[in-house]
Structures are given as structure tokens and as C-alpha cells.
Amino acid sequence: MSCHDHEVAHVLERNRGRLAYHCANSWQARTLHALRKCRTAALGGHIDLCDNPGCHKLHLSYNSCRNRHCPKCQGHKKEEWIRAREADLLNVPYFHVVFTLPCELNRLCLYEPKMVYNLLFRTAWDIIRDFGGNPKFLGARMGMIAILHTWGQNLSLHPHLHCIVPGGGIAETGKWKNTKGKGKYLFPVKAMSIVFRARFVAALRKELGESQPTSFYESLFKNQWVVYCKRPFFGPSQVVEYLGRYTHKIAISNHRIKGLEGGNVRFMVKDYRHGGKRSMLQLTDAEFIRRFSLHILPKGFTRIRHYGILSSYHKRTIVPKLQEVLGKPELADTAPLKHGKCPSCKKGNLVTIAVFPARGPPNGWREQIEKHINRPK
Template sequence: MTKEVTIQDVFDRFLPEMAEVSNFSPRQHLTVKCIQACRTAKMGAHVSECRSCHATYIHYNSCKNRHCPMCQGMEVDEWIDLQQENVLETTYFHTVFTIPQELYALVYSNQKVLYDALYHAASRTLNELSADKKYLGAKLGYICVLHTWGSRMNYHPHLHTIVLGGGLDQENHWKDRDGKLFFPVKVMSAVFKKYYLDELKQLHKDNRLEYHGSSAYLQNHYEFKELLNKLYAKDWIVYTKEAFNGALAVIKYLGRYTHRIAISNRRIERIDGNHVIYKAKDYKNEGKMVSVSVLGTAFIRMFLMHVLPKGFMRIRHYGLLSCRSKKEKMTLCRNLLGCQQYISKLKGKSTAEKIMILYKHDIRKCRCCGAPVTTFRVDGEYMLC
């Protein structure tokens, strides 16, 4: 049976050939270090020994880095389980906010502030339009998740937003549009463009932007002004996918977007000489999966473009779903809609209990004889990320 190729294999094979390793940011260096050590002796392990038959099991620790393809499974399941408590039996919409590619170089040079600007502009757009009685006249709840990649790992920052299909008006009455979208897409696009460019101009005025690489020319005031003119003249793309109904559908849908990373191990097909072959969607052919071949060094370079700044919050909750509002407002919404509350199965549980609930595997018992095991920790070379 052929061994599956992982991102670790790609790093081990091609990192020594990369001349620009010294130019990696501290976060990129840390990500590489964590992924290479993930589930190896370098990360340490938990060793379990059966008290009866003395069988021994070694479980190497995961790195817990949010960019690691091997560390997302249980985190996704835990997050989805927790979100069940705030899902309503009503319509939801999936809205995607994108920015023109003319901005990509500048955004990459200023990831923290210009990623934040994406959230700010999308939030102000949804808040302004939902408050307008012409569209809804109510306060919404929504979750924003940043993705910075396209299917081929190209740099493509955009915001996925899961929007509750209704909201509370000033008298705390539930309002919706019978499963129909509240806002015309062209209106959303225009408002989003206005708010994003307003923030971009303010950041430029406050000298909070940096200009590196292919964005260096924008240090020139006239070049920056010319870019703004092009961005104002261009139609920005905001689109909403079809509504989906039912709490269970929403929960599964959330899991597809919240913890996704630039590429998963299952999309890496093989290493062929100096190239990595991986699967990606061909949008010119109805999104069918095709094999793509790139140099191994280019593959690593593309992967590391999507490492987020330190401490950056990629999943953010707003309106009725914000931490400040959801405890009180979600209970009210459930009462108004007459739907039940889903209770978390994992909250307050130990890791062993979570694994048992999620995967029906009891790590506290011997796989050979079923007797209890004794587990102890062996420290590794690295701390968990």
C-alpha cells in the first residue's frame, strides 16, 4: 500500500532547497517548525500501558497549530458542538465578501489592519442595511470567517459570512422575509466598497500602511490616489449563496468553512521529482477537481502565504451571535420561533470523554483485553504551539 503524502513530506523534501527561508516571518518559521514536528517524538507523547496484559500504546502529541492539516479534525467537531447551542430552526444565508485583486499586494503587506478592515466593512454593511426598514428593520446575527486562498492556494482574501435569516426589531419582535434574501446584492456590493475604501484611506492618512514587494510603488502619493480611483470605478463582488434550512444543515455547513486551511493532506497526491502534484478545483470546468503540478519550493511558498498574524481572530461573531448578546437574545429568539435548544455534548468533558463521544473509541481501556490503562506524559523537544 502506497504511503499517503503529507505536508510534512513536502517540507522535509523541499525546505532545504529554498533560498528564501531566512526571509520567512517569525509566524511562518513557527508554523513550519510545528507542522514538521506534529505527531512525532519531538512533540512528546502520551504513553499508555495496560494494567493487565501490559500492552503499550504511544500517542504522539499534535502541534495544535491552526495552519496544520493534521490538527483540525477534533477542533472542528468541538467548535461545531459548541455552536449548536446558538443555532435556530430558521433560514440562514451564506454571503461572501471579496475585494479586487488590485488590492492583494497591499493587503499582503498589511495583513493585520487590512484583514481587520474586511471584517469592519462587512459588519457595517450588514448592520446598516438590516437596520433599514426597507430591507428588514431588525438586528441580525452572523459569523464571519476569513479565507485567504483560492483552490489552487493562490492568494485570494475574502470573507465567508453565515447570516441568520431574520432578527429582532427594537420591540424585540422577530422579523424575517419568509426565507428570502433581505438585501439586493448590488446594494451590498456598493456599501461594502464604500466602507472598505473609507477605512483604507484613513489608514493611509494615518501613515499606518507599509509598502513591500510589489506594493512598494504605492508609497508614491499619486500612485496611491490612482489605485483608489480604479477601485472606486470598479464593481466589487459580493454574492450570496442559496439559503439553507434546518439547524443540522447549518451546523454541518459551518464546519466546512470555519476551520478550513489552505490545503488538506488528502488533496496532496504525490511528489514527482521536483514537483508536488495536488488536486484543485477547475472553475472553468464547473469546479471539477483536476491535478495541478507545481515546483515543491513554490508549493511551500504558496502555503506559507496563508499563515495569519499572531493572535489574529479568524472566526468572529456579531450582532445577536456576539458574546455580549447571544446568551440573552438567543433564548428570546428560540421562544419567539418556538424551537428547541441544542445542548453541547462536549462542554466540560475530558479529552478521553470527548474522543469516546465523537469517535466511539475509549482510550482509557486496552484495545487487546479491555482492561484499564495507565497513562503518563513524556515531554518532547518542543512546547505545544
């Protein structure tokens, strides 16, 4: 059953015969069709029985598409990811750093998304690594978790990288070394911005060569590039929850959609340049689908990446040792993950007793199963 009155899937369903016309490639079209079918009979489903003797209610559920761009499939994945990352936390300050690409690169992002976004990841890590390795700023090996977002509030193309960076690193002595001001200051943002622009353009020129005119590269130096940095909230206990807001976020969530009248989509937007002021934006179905499609990542593209001492290779050995020395932060108590709890009694676990294909459950399925359950043993 739908949890929202209006959903992205509703827009896609009423335009099901024209989705391919709004996409740049077949991969985008396949993704939109997967989102359209999510938790509908088109994907089949299963029948679950509550194992609580005082309940024994039956529940019919349609299968999820499990696509990472789907508004209905991210909640549980987010919770699982958060719990896994809690084990990696250090009892040190953490910083939120954002690297943003200028709008002059938007056209290139449309035609070469994998190349541009890979350069963004690589350049951002090079800056954090090299600034951290410089004795003038820190002189230590650092780590980083980075998550790619490509959208603005109005669904326009706005590629940027959200990074969580521990406030310190491992010095040559092998001991932990905090950043300046006892971990209250990372690196100078203006210097990071200048280096970010210079390195990214140099890497882009190397990739594209003479395929782009000199005027294109010159246009990238006309304005300052944006690097944002602040210490997130009150300390490491909030870092993973804070990061969780970004990891499995998609271009637009269903709760922001307020109306689907007359072939248009009306949704809520925030203007962060004016203190997060809220307003309504209306787009035609065609324009909404076109903008949404801009944020479907290339097949197999990794949008969450770990670097340095937080990479999968190093954290198995380095992080446990650092936690022994620095300690692990105290985390707020969190409710356990709910895997298949009965929505009726809230006590029993749901046990799948039957599955059905895309054509849907057989007629009279409830009576047949209840008869089977209640038959004499």
C-alpha cells in the first residue's frame, strides 16, 4: 500500500508509454520502468504470516524494485548502512566538506557523466590527502568518506560531493595527530577552492585533450569554485546519522510531491540562499521526468567511496588499533532494525508462506491459506 498520496511512480505510470522519449539512453529508461513497477503486482510478491500465536494475521506484499534511485527502497538500506558505519567511528572531531562543480560543466556531465564524476571523486580525495600530508596543515595520513549528489532542490543538474573527514590522521610516528585548534579547524577553505579548481581543470584537460576549445577551459577560471567546510553538529556520535541523510538520498523523495493535477507535478523546494525558505514549484510531467532522469547514474557507478585510513583495505587493521588508543565514541541508543515485524501486533515476525509471480496472487488466496493453516494437525 502506498504511504504517500503522490509519488514519483504515479508520474511515471501515467507516462509509461513515453518514458523513453525523456531519457538520454536505454539505461535511464530501464531504471524509470523499474521505479514505476516498484511494489506493484508487476514485480510479483509474497504472502506472510505473523508467527505470534495471538495474531496469526496474513499480509500480502508486493516486491520492491531495489533500485538505488527509487524513493521507496532507500529507508531500510540507509539504516543498515548507518549501523555498519557506526563500527568504524573514532572518538575524534569530524568535518563535513562539500566540493561543488560549476554550472559550466553541466553539459559535459550529461554526455560524459562517468568521466566527470570520477574526476570529482579523485580530485577531492587528492586535496584532502595532500593538505593533510602537508606539515604546514597537519602532516599525517587521513581518511574520507565521499557521497555523490547530482541535484539541486528544483531537480536541476548540480553535481557536488559530500565528504565526511576525521579531524586528524596518522603521523609518521604512527600516532594519531589532531588537526589545528584541537581538531576544531580543518584546512583553509579558500586555498582548497583554488587548488580544487586548478587540479580538476588540469585533469579534465588531460582527459579531453584538444576535443574542447581553449575558451572552454578559460571559462572554468572565471569564477571561484565552491568548497564548503564545517564541523558537523556536536561530535562523532552524530556523524553517522548526519552522513546517513546523504548516503541513500535521491533526487526527490515522495513526501515533497504535493500535487499531480492536469499533467503537471507540483512539489516543495527549499531556497538555501534565503535561509531555507520553502516554496512550490510546478513542472509538466515531461519536464519533471526529464529532470529526474538527469540524476540516474551510469550503470555500475559507485556513488559512495571510502579513502585513506577509512578505505576497506586499511580500516580492517588501522581503525581497530586507533579505537584502542582514542576510544570509541558513545552513541545514542537506537532502536533495533525491524526485519519483517508484523504491522498489526508489532510483536510477531513475518514468515513468508507463499510467493506469487507478476500475474498476482490466485483468486481466493486468503481463504485457501487460512484453511490450510487451520486444518487439524
